[in-house]
Amino acid sequence: MRRILILLLLMIFSLIGPVEAYVYDHSLDPVGDVNIGTRITDTVSPSPSSEVFLGYQMRFKWWRPGDGVAQLTFAPINLARNEYIDSYTPDTTGTWKIQSLEYIKKKSNQNTNSEKTFNVVQVPEFGPLGLAIPLFLIGLFYTGLRKRML
Amino acid sequence: MRYSLKHVYIILLVVVVSLLVFIVQGLYQQETKYLKQVEFKRIDGYSEGTGNISEVQARINNQDTVRHNYTVQVSLNSVFFTDEIVEVMPDQPFTFKIVLPVEKQFSDLSVEEALHNVSFIIFRDDRPEPIDRIEYKFD
Structure with missing residues (x-):
């Protein structure tokens, strides 16, 4: 009797099957490591299996390296292109995280969580002093040279 | 002596120019930092x-x-x-x-x-x- 019950349960579970999770594809522009101060655009395409209607929104959370949210956006679905878009200009170096959650008719859909990370780097720059000092030294050298020539 | 004075003069000039650049940069940053809550x-x-x-x-x-x-x-x-x-x-x-x-x-x-x-x-x-x-x- 017990064996039959177990077999029945197994048959029921096999019929139900696993709950299909949404798959979201994040594509970042520009791709790869970005320099600090560069605007990054995240385009999220819903999985082909999910149907998209009016009233769909995506909540984008841009997490700073370590902790703290830098930006939170509610973006509507673009029905013509079937995608959600958001952008941000990072102000700190390190690993940033974008967390997205879909809202349907103004209510969050908990099965739709997805994440994407990217690195922000600092390309060395001279800054204002880096320009002022060489200019000053060139000027000094030029005046010294003129004096010698005269 | 004259040669070393010339060097001191150049170093002082570099210091003065650097200070001026820092002051201008500081003033500019203070202006941009004044933000509302x-x-x-x-x-x-x-x-x-x-x-x-x-x-x-x-x-x-x-x-x-x-x-x-x-x-x-x-x-x-x-x-x-x-x-x-x-x-x-x-x-x-x-x-x-x-x-x-x-x-x-x-x-x-x-x-x-x-x-x-x-x-x-x-x-x-x-x-x-x-x-x-x-x-x-x-x-």
Whole structure:
């Protein structure tokens, strides 16, 4: 009797099957490591299996390296292109995280969580002093040279 | 002696120029650092497939020396939509942004009402009353 019950349960579970999770594809522009101060655009395409209607929104959370949210956006679905878009200009170096959650008719859909990370780097720059000092030294050298020539 | 004086003169000149550059840079940064605690912005635009859209945003600058939890309460057409609680560090601004279709939206399956108003109310964890609020109307 017990064996039959177990077999029945197994048959029921096999019929139900696993709950299909949404798959979201994040594509970042520009791709790869970005320099600090560069605007990054995240385009999220819903999985082909999910149907998209009016009233769909995506909540984008841009997490700073370590902790703290830098930006939170509610973006509507673009029905013509079937995608959600958001952008941000990072102000700190390190690993940033974008967390997205879909809202349907103004209510969050908990099965739709997805994440994407990217690195922000600092390309060395001279800054204002880096320009002022060489200019000053060139000027000094030029005046010294003129004096010698005269 | 004359030679060393010349060197001292050049070094002093370099120091003076460097100081001047630092002073100018400092003044410029002070000017740009003077920010309000909450800044609101509305940008109207057009999106292919969605039509007229409006982007409403609140930028929160924590001017305190310690981190604070801020609550951004949003209502659309006078109906509560969301209240997001975020921790904002000093000198690390936070931007809350919502992009909304303004016109009435139709599809085969549903209709979305036109947008008449959006309101933001901002709270900080150490104050019972809102620190700022705004309402944008669309006609």
